[in-house]
Amino acid sequence: MDLFRRFALGEIDAFETLVRQFQGSVYAWIVRIVRDPGIAEDLTVETFWRIYRARHRFRHDGNFSAWSRRIATNLALDHLRRKRPEQSLVADPAGVPQPNHLLQREMQEEIHQAFRRLPVKLQVAAMLALVEEQPYDEIADALGISVGAVKLRIFRAVRILRRQLGHLGVRREEIQTRVNKNDRT
Amino acid sequence: MTGHDDRQIRDALQQSFPPVNTEIHRDLWPTVLRKLEARPAPMPWYDWALIGLSVGVFLFFPRLILVFAYHL
Numbered sequence: 001m002d003l004f005r006r007f008a009l010g011e012i013d014a015f016e017t018l019v020r021q022f023q024g025s026v027y028a029w030i031v032r033i034v035r036d037p038g039i040a041e042d043l044t045v046e047t048f049w050r051i052y053r054a055r056h057r058f059r060h061d062g063n064f065s066a067w068s069r070r071i072a073t074n075l076a077l078d079h080l081r082r083k084r085p086e087q088s089l090v091a092d093p094a095g096v097p098q099p100n101h102l103l104q105r106e107m108q109e110e111i112h113q114a115f116r117r118l119p120v121k122l123q124v125a126a127m128l129a130l131v132e133e134q135p136y137d138e139i140a141d142a143l144g145i146s147v148g149a150v151k152l153r154i155f156r157a158v159r160i161l162r163r164q165l166g167h168l169g170v171r172r173e174e175i176q177t178r179v180n181k182n183d184r185t
Numbered sequence: 186m187t188g189h190d191d192r193q194i195r196d197a198l199q200q201s202f203p204p205v206n207t208e209i210h211r212d213l214w215p216t217v218l219r220k221l222e223a224r225p226a227p228m229p230w231y232d233w234a235l236i237g238l239s240v241g242v243f244l245f246f247p248r249l250i251l252v253f254a255y256h257l
Contacts, residue, residue: 012221019214028207035205041213048217111201130195131202158194165197 004064008055015055019048022065026072029142032132033076033124043079047072066141073124073142080120114164118157125153
């Protein structure tokens with residue numbers, strides 16, 4: 001009997017094999033969305049717990065990887081919805097502070113705030129497509145929508161960001177001038 | 186929207202969100218197994234009380250079922 005059929009029948013050994021085989025890809029997908037290793041681990045565990053509970057609904061000839069990715073994406077979406085909007089996704093880079101770090105940080109913070117104001121569905125599509133450069137068909141599979149709908153979400157995200165960051169071009173020039181001045185002194 | 190705009194936003198986002206390490210650091214199977222073995226939380230007493238109260242009300246006032254269904 002194949003592994004997926006044994007898993008669907010509730011065999012714990014088969015499930016263990018599947019967890020060990022797919023935990024890396026599920027974790028990688030989640031961490032690309034939530035950008036926090038600790039939270040990504042928790043959500044990966046939760047994903048496999050839900051997969052086991054929903055094992056009866058898994059078609060033996062289906063794509064386990066795509067199925068697990070969809071469950072993982074739904075959990076990541078729920079997490080982002082619960083997360084406080086002011087909580088930043090910017091990781092503090094380790095090491096000694098670089099020159100002009102504060103100025104760059106200021107701009108990054110503005111971009112982050114604009115991004116976090118996007119509807120969560122647009123955030124996830126934009127994060128996976130624009131930042132992580134994942135293939136559109138994989139994003140579509142994970143979100144349970146068509147490739148056209150993914151493109152539409154990205155289009156809307158870019159349009160909103162462009163409007164919100166309209167002043168950033170000016171700010172960037174202003175900051176660049178300050179950076180250049182600091183470099184000269 | 187132009188491709189240039191699109192590229193600008195993409196570049197700005199990529200600068201703002203540094204790459205994350207997508208490698209998993211540990212085997213999660215023991216944690217998954219612990220979670221599977223954990224007993225589900227029992228239903229709190231007030232949920233039982235609410236169910237009992239609803240059943241009682243509907244037994245004594247069956248017409249309320251129609252009113253309730255209408256407002257659903």
